[in-house]
Every structure is written in structure tokens, then in C-alpha cells.
Amino acid sequence: MNPLWPVAKHYIAGESVDEAIEVAKKLKQKGFLTTIDVLGEHVRTRYQSEAVVKEYEDLLKVITRQKLHANISVKLTHLGLPIGTGYCIANLTKLIDNAAKHKSFVYLDMENGEYVQKTIDIYKRVHKHHKQLGIAIQAYLYRSAKDVEELMKIGAHIRLVKGAYKESGARAFPKKKDVDENFKQLMERLLLKGIYPAFATHDEKLIDYAQWFASHNNIQKKKFEFQMLYGIREDLQSQLVNKGYNIRIYVPFGKQWMPYIIRRLRERKENFYFMVKNVAKTEMRNIRVHK
Ligand code: FDA
Numbered sequence: 001m002n003p004l005w006p007v008a009k010h011y012i013a014g015e016s017v018d019e020a021i022e023v024a025k026k027l028k029q030k031g032f033l034t035t036i037d038v039l040g041e042h043v044r045t046r047y048q049s050e051a052v053v054k055e056y057e058d059l060l061k062v063i064t065r066q067k068l069h070a071n072i073s074v075k076l077t078h079l080g081l082p083i084g085t086g087y088c089i090a091n092l093t094k095l096i097d098n099a100a101k102h103k104s105f106v107y108l109d110m111e112n113g114e115y116v117q118k119t120i121d122i123y124k125r126v127h128k129h130h131k132q133l134g135i136a137i138q139a140y141l142y143r144s145a146k147d148v149e150e151l152m153k154i155g156a157h158i159r160l161v162k163g164a165y166k167e168s169g170a171r172a173f174p175k176k177k178d179v180d181e182n183f184k185q186l187m188e189r190l191l192l193k194g195i196y197p198a199f200a201t202h203d204e205k206l207i208d209y210a211q212w213f214a215s216h217n218n219i220q221k222k223k224f225e226f227q228m229l230y231g232i233r234e235d236l237q238s239q240l241v242n243k244g245y246n247i248r249i250y251v252p253f254g255k256q257w258m259p260y261i262i263r264r265l266r267e268r269k270e271n272f273y274f275m276v277k278n279v280a281k282t283e284m285r286n287i288r289v290h291k
Helices: 003-012 016-027 047-064 085-101 113-127 146-154 176-192 204-216 234-242 256-265 269-290
Strands: 034-036 070-074 107-109 131-136 157-161 198-202 225-229 245-255
Touching: 003 107, 003 113, 003 256, 016 034, 034 047, 047 070, 047 085, 070 085, 085 113, 085 269, 107 113, 113 146, 131 146, 146 157, 146 176, 157 176, 176 204, 176 245, 198 204, 204 234, 225 234, 234 245, 256 269
Parallel strands: 034 070, 034 245, 070 107, 107 131, 131 157, 157 198, 198 225, 225 245
Antiparallel strands: none
């Protein structure tokens, strides 16, 4: 067993579609919406990305059959961006058409800085003819205020996140307080002018502020949604759903979980100690077995 698995399983639904569907069903019973992500990124071959498209297509079928309140989240480097832009767009549009057929929706995750412009360009190109498409925008980037304004002009569905990758000070606010402030400002713009925006954060201060700002400006609860990651702040997820907000849980699954877990571990130092403890425990067990 991978020594990180005990940590990983806290943050992902499992390694198979069935496990993801089980989680999405349970979340639906509790009143949550979901967005399901097939873990993986940076494919190198057409064979790999076609398998990814197929996995998403199978997932969409099950989502419809089980009447789950779910859509899908994808990464462009998983759909073949490293192989070619045209090829990636073909895979993406195939998936959106499929999602539309199933009355579902596709969110583009935003990857590291190298892919931001490409992701936005592809989004704009594809969104002209395929409206069931949303995009994540990272508040830690200096450029995001301008991107949000431009994307709102074309009626984009934006998921606002803080940003999960290691970026240089040339691209991103180095200080957390500036990232939080930028998130707050972009959230205000999206609440006032965006089309059904999503605020993807577990930051209670920002979530409280969104609720206050929306009610102060007579923006109804159902005009936006909060999104959170599977396994993080379940208490807060439940509180918000009980208050009548739309809450969508990001449910990742699949065998390629390592980069996702590393990002989650990097986000909090407590997670790092948790990981070290678990790895040490597994290693001790292995030593005992091999003795
Ligand atoms: P912040 O880091 O300030 O954390 C606020 C609180 O949340 C913490 O105090 C803690 O209680 C809890 N928390 C946060 N991270 C935790 C963790 N790993 N383990 C346990 N508790 C934790 N990023 C990106 O670059 N591109 C993308 O496409 C997406 N997509 C995306 C979708 C959805 C639905 C969500 C919720 C997030 C993303 N992200 C993302 C990740 C995002 O950029 C960010 O890294 C995380 O959400 C953590 O930041 P918070 O906004 O929660 O704030």
C-alpha cells in the first residue's frame, strides 16, 4: 500500500467510478450538489486522453441514470492540451456535447500559471458555441481582476478559487492577506454582475462576507453557489446547506491522486504532520512484517 493512502482517502472518494457515485449519492441525500473530477493531469499520449474522455462519458451516463445532482470538473492537460490545442478542444467539445445531452455541465479547473492564458483562450473559443461550460479563476493571480471583467462580458460561469499552485511573486500575490482581499473584491463583482457564480473556498470569513454582501444587495441565495472540496470543513458544508444555500462538493476520484493530495497537504501545515505520522506508522508496520 502507498504510505500516503490513509491520508489520500480522506480527500478523495476512492479509485473507481463506483466509489465516486456512492459518495455523490450520499451527498445528494444530505442536500448537496456535486462536481465529480477524474483525477489526473498532463497526459502524454492520445491513448491516455481518450481513456479520460471515455471515463467522463461513462460517468455522465451514471450521473443521469442515478439522477444525481452532479456535473463534472476537468483539467485541460488531462484532456490532451500537452498534445495539441486543437486536439484538446475536440476532446472538450465532445465532453460538453455529451454533458449537454445529459443536462449536465462542465467546469474547467485552472492549472498552474503556464496554462492560465491557454485555458482562458480555449474557454472563450469554446463557450461561443457551448454554453454548458464554466471556468475556475484564481484570486492569487494579479491578472484575475481583468480576466473576471472580460469573462463576465461574455456571460461566463465563473468559479472563484484562491489558487492551489506554487506561483512566483511576479504572477501572484505572495501574501495570503492580499489573496483574501482580492478574493473578496472579485466575489463582490461576481455577486453584482456575474451569472450564477460559484465561490469555492472553505474560508469562513469570506463565506460569511458573501452571505452578508448578498443579503445587503438583495441578491437571492439561489443566484450563486458555494463550493467546497470533499473531506474539508464538513461542518461548514452542512451549516450552509441547512441555511438554504446551494453547496456543491468537489468529489475527486481515480488512481492518479498523488498531485491532488500533494496540493491538499501543502495547504496546511497540520496536514503535513498528519502525513508524516501516517507514513511513519505504515513504515513501522512494514518493518514488523519483514522482520
Ligand atoms: P484557506 O487556504 O485560507 O483555508 C481556509 C480554511 O479551510 C482553513 O483554515 C482550513 O480550515 C480549511 N482548509 C483549507 N485547505 C485545507 C486542506 N487542504 N485540508 C484541510 N483543511 C483545509 N485551485 C486551483 O488552483 N484551481 C482550481 O481549479 C481549483 N478548483 C477548486 C474547486 C473547488 C470546489 C475548491 C473548493 C477549491 C478549488 N481549488 C482550485 C483549490 C483552492 O485554490 C484552494 O487551494 C483551496 O480551496 C484552499 O483554500 P481556501 O479557499 O479553502 O482558503
